Amino acid sequence: MLRFRQKPLPLEAEKFLIEFGAGKTKNTGNLYRAALHHFYRFLSQSKMDLAHLRIQNINEFDEDLARHNLKFVTRRANIQQVHKYLRWLESKQVLRDGFSKDLFPNYQPQFIKGNQAKLPELAERFLEVMSVTRKLNTVKGHRSGLRTFYKRHWQTGRPAYKIEREDIDQFLIDLKTNGVDHNQRAARIANLRLYLDWLYDHRALKIHPDDLIRKTDFPRRDKLLPKPFPVEVDLEIQKRLQQSSDIDHLGILLMRRCGLRVGEMRDLSVDCVGEDLSGNWFLKVPLGKLHNERIIPLDPVTVDLIHKIKNIRANFPEPGTNTHYLISNPFGKRRSRTHFAAVLQDITKDLAIPGKVNLHRLRHSFATSLLTAGMSLSAIKDLLGHNDIRMTLNYAAITQEKLRNEYFAALSKIQEQYNVTSYRVKKPDxxxxxxxxxxxxxxxxxxxxxxxxxxxxxxxxxxxxxxxxxxxxxxxxxxxxxxx
Missing domain, CATH: 1.10.287 (Helix Hairpins)
Structure with missing residues (x-):
């Protein structure tokens, strides 16, 4: 833990803590105070003025915390708390407008819970009914889409259920403006259409949904191929994860070695490993995205990895339940998906990686490495938990080494079968x-x-x-x- 002689904070920082601390617990206030002490210590040691901060200085602050052995989750929380403080200074006109945006360009305030629109009563009822048959993450996706829609709708001053075509037009424009890709936009529009159908069935909506959302509103879906990490990057990531004793790092390594989705890794219970009568170890993957359980055979290295995780995990159930999860924080609670995504970003931040870095690419690397090694598509389908072989066929399309080998083998056969004899052209006499x-x-x-x-x-x-x-x-x- 970082130790230092605490110097008094500037007056602005004390005002922020007083204003922010109203209604917060004492522990939360102490965490913010500690973050600001770390931040001003860094500014002092770097001989840097607050008003002249640049985006690279935020990265240097993170590296400074890492040198003092602060864990990633603590460093991330510190930076988020400093960001909130800088936005507060900006609102008080201590810093210029746009200052915090320059330092944190990826910050999207519309996704902050406090900035999201409140849903009307029938929308909450719709989500409640949906939760009976849908998964929690599906319901969360519908809730997020409805909040986006109603945030704009409330600005019209019309009642919650008086929805007109111009509201849909604005919703489509907002999705495009916010950079939502074609597939996500199509999903958001479909979710909204489902809500409008429900309102119409319950006589809360007078206009038929067909007149509000048309077929032409749906963008053409992009057919995307899997994007595995380059082989050298994949090996380097695994090497870094293996050298760590952090449970989050080991959980991500388990994802890579077993081809798990992040949700499946989070849902693994402490007793997820079994042994058959022949002494073979296997991993039982719980119900996941496609509502199916599956068994994954384990090699000795992966078995040792799981034993290592068990030795360092907290021996507590998740708060409010009796379930002991394999990967959890020191209090037994599962980490969020965004947390694991941020951990992977931290692990790979100094690697030159084409494309976006996300957890699902580890699963793509798992599948393509097996396919390149000669495993059949049907076997890979079972390991990945795909319901349809067509999902697995996508990996065959991007396994370039296998494609290249088969292509040149075919060319060799063609040359043997249709060997063209070269004749010498005779000069005319x-x-x-x-x-x-x-x-x-x-x-x-x-x-x-x-x-x-x-x-x-x-x-x-x-x-x-x-x-x-x-x-x-x-x-x-x-x-x-x-x-x-």
Whole structure:
């Protein structure tokens, strides 16, 4: 833990803590105070003025905390708390407008819970009914989409259920403006349509949903291929994770070695590993995204990894339950998906990786490495828990090494089967060609005479004799020409 002699905080920081601490627990206030002490210590040691901070200085602050052995989750919380403090200074006009945005360009205030729109009563009822048959994450996705819709709708001043076509138009524009990709936009529109159908069925919506959301509103879905990490990057990530004793790092390594989704890794119970009568170890993956359980065989290295996790995990159930999860924080509570995503970002921050870094690419690397090694698609389908072989076929499309080997093997067979013999082109002989022409002329003359008849034989013989004499003279001339 970072130890230092606490110096008094600036007056602005004390005002922030007083204003922010109203209604908060004492422990929360202490965490913010500690974060600000770390921040001002860093500014002092770096001889840096607050007003001249740049985005690279935030990264340097994170590295400074890491050098003092603060864990990633603590460093992340410190930076978030400093960010909130900088936004407060900006609101008090101590810092210029846009200052915090320059330091944290990826911050999206519309996704902060306090900034999201409150949902009307029937929308909450709709989500409650949906939760009976849908998974919690599905319901959360619908809630997020409805909040986005109603945040704009409330600005019109109309009642919650008086929805018109112009509201849908604005919703579509907002999705596009916020950079939501085609597939996500299509899903958000479909979710909103489901809500409108429900309102119409319950006589809360007067306009038919077909008149509000049309088929042409749905963008064409992008068919994306899996994006595994490059082999050298994949190996480096695994190496870094293996060298760590942090339970979050080991959980991500378990994802990679077993091809798990992040939700499946979070849901693993402490007794997820079993042994059959033959002494073979296996991992029982709980119900996940596609509502199916599956068994994954474990190699000795992965078995040792799970034992290592069990030795360092907290021996507490998740608060409010009796379930002991394999991967949890020191109090037995599971980490969030965004937490694990941020941990992977931290592990790979100094690696040159094409494309976005996300946890699901580890699963893609797992599948493509097995396919490249020669495992059948049907076996990989079972390991990944796919319901349809067409989902697994996507990996075959991007397994370049296997494709390349099969392509060149096919070319080799074609070359053996259709071996084209190379013939030497003979240079034409002018003398031989000329002689052949005279002989052909002599043959046609004789044929013509035979057909018409009544020709003087002596005259024909003299004509053919002159033709042969001419042939000989041409032949002698060409030979001299070639020799010269």
């Amino acid at each position: 002018l003398v031989e060609g000329m002689n052949q022409s005279f002989y052909e002329a002599q043959r046609y003359i004789k044929k013509y005479v035979d057909e018409i008849g009544n020709t003087d034989p002596d005259k024909l013989r003299r004509l053919l004799g002159r033709l042969m004499t001419l042939r000989q003279e041409f032949s002698d001339l060409l030979k001299l020409k070639i020799q010269s």
